[in-house]
Amino acid sequence: MPLVVTVQQDSRDACAADLARVCALLDLTPILLPRRWVGSERWMARATQSAPAGEGQGREG
Template sequence: MALVFTVQADSPEECAAQLSRLCAVLGLSPSLRPTCSTGTGRWIARAVPKAKAPAEEGRG
C-alpha cells in the first residue's frame, strides 16, 4: 500500500484515541497499533485506506 497515515503522541492512550479518530474521519483501517518509537520515547501508530470491494474497483 503506497499511502500510509501516521499518528505520533506522547502517550499510548493519546495515540490510540487519535488513531481511532483518524480512521473514523477518513475511513481508514489501522495497520500499526500504538507502539513506542525506539530512540524518541514517543508513541506511533499507522493507518491505511480500507481495501475496496471488487465491485468498487470495477471488477465485480
C-alpha cells in the first residue's frame, strides 16, 4: 500500500492550501479533496505517492 498523507485544518481554504503545499513538497497526488470531517468542524484532505487508477485529481467532498 502506498504512503497516504492526511491534512486537517479548521477551514476548507486552509486545508486546500496545506494539501497543495504538501503535494508540491513531497511530489504527492491528491486523492481526497478537502471535505468536512463527520462529527467535527475540521476539514480533511488526503494525498498519496501515486493516484489510484481512474481517480484523476481526487474526489470532491
